[in-house]
Amino acid sequence: MTGTGGKKGGRVRKSSGRGQRDLTVKVKTARGRRNSSTRWLQRQLNDPYVQRAKAEGYRGRAAYKIMELDDKFRFLVNGARVVDLGCAPGGWAQVAVPRINALGEKSGKKIGTFLGIDLQEVEPLAGATFHQLDFMEDDADVVVKDLLGGKADVVMSDMAASSSGHKQTDHLRIIALCEAAAYFAFDVLDEGGTFVAKVLAGGAEGELQKLLKQKFEKVMNVKPPSSRSDSSEKFVVAMGFKG
Numbered sequence: 342m343t344g345t346g347g348k349k350g351g352r353v354r355k356s357s358g359r360g361q362r363d364l365t366v367k368v369k370t371a372r373g374r375r376n377s378s379t380r381w382l383q384r385q386l387n388d389p390y391v392q393r394a395k396a397e398g399y400r401g402r403a404a405y406k407i408m409e410l411d412d413k414f415r416f417l418v419n420g421a422r423v424v425d426l427g428c429a430p431g432g433w434a435q436v437a438v439p440r441i442n443a444l445g446e447k448s449g450k451k452i453g454t455f456l457g458i459d460l461q462e463v464e465p466l467a468g469a470t471f472h473q474l475d476f477m478e479d480d481a482d483v484v485v486k487d488l489l490g491g492k493a494d495v496v497m498s499d500m501a502a503s504s505s506g507h508k509q510t511d512h513l514r515i516i517a518l519c520e521a522a523a524y525f526a527f528d529v530l531d532e533g534g535t536f537v538a539k540v541l542a543g544g545a546e547g548e549l550q551k552l553l554k555q556k557f558e559k560v561m562n563v564k565p566p567s568s569r570s571d572s573s574e575k576f577v578v579a580m581g582f583k584g
Contacts, residue, residue, distance in 0.1 A: 394432070400464075403499050404432035405567035406576070407537075413563070414578050416495050416535040417441050420451025424485055424493045424529060426476050426522050427500035428457030434469040443468035456488055477521055482528035492531035498522045498538040512541045512573070519577070520549055527556060532584035542573040553579045 394402045411417045417440040425433050434457050438444060441453025444467060455469040458481075463471040472488060474481055486492060500522065502514035519538045526536045536557065540546050553560045558581025568574050 399432050399435055400430040401432040402567065404436050406499070406565045407433045407497065408436050409565035409567055410537060410563060410576060410578060411436070411440060413565075414535075414561070414580065416537070416578075416580065418453075418494075419447060420453050421494040422454045422489050422491065422531075423456065423495040423497065424489070425455070425457045426496065426498040426525070427459055428471060429459045429461050429463045431457065431463050431466050431469070431471070433457075433497065433499060434466050434471075438466065438468035454489055456485065456493075458485065476525050482525060485529050489529075493526075493529045493534060494531055495535045495537070496522070496526035496530055497536070501539060508573075515539070515541045516546055516549055519546075520552070523549065523553060523556075523579075526582075530582045530584075532582060534582040536579040536582070537576060539574060539576055542575055546577075549577070553577065556583055557581050558583065 391402050394400070394404060399405075407417075417423065417437050419440075419442045421441040423437055423441060425437070428434060434455055437455050438453075439446070441455060442450050443453045443455045445452045457463060457469055457471040458474050458476050459471065460473065460475060462473060465471065470488065472484075474484060476485075498519070500515075500518055502511065502518050519540050522538050523536060526534075530536065536553070540549070550560060550562075557579035559579070561578045561580075562575055563578060564575045568576075
């Protein structure tokens, strides 16, 4: 897609000073492609976290979000039993597995358990178990606790509802999805556990906050550095489940 001068598909512009080049990729709007799709593609090509994920072997830029959240709040500890809702493509699992010692590589430390849940099949990852399941099905909580061999210490979710292109509608959809994930967490979390989920700022999250504050000792709202600055995305981190 990148090139020099006037090559078709894009160009690399030279910057001033020290012979360095500005590698901003310009994407032309192809026939049949919407302007919004072109903007998304251009943003992806120029996103440093997308480039970093490829270089470091992560399955997506979202890996850095959970990394930054855990660096701040320390919920992915050795021996933790973790449930990841909507886990595809598995980037969060790549971060969590070594941190909870799911492979037992840290001698003398407790060995954790990672269970990823998704509607689609996920490429296998050492130290993680991926299970195709709709977490909103009846008895999904029972299935998860059976797979874990008990209750979870962490339930986390990076899920987002399909975009409609209407900001307020999308906000309501993701809040509803986050509330469903929260109720699922209430069923599977052990006392003292942590719930982490993506939400979109937009005004309807007040009821969710109220609900979480009733169930957890601490509820924080965070926008990690890797979350795009032009996005209304943020994460809620609820710690100290009261049971």
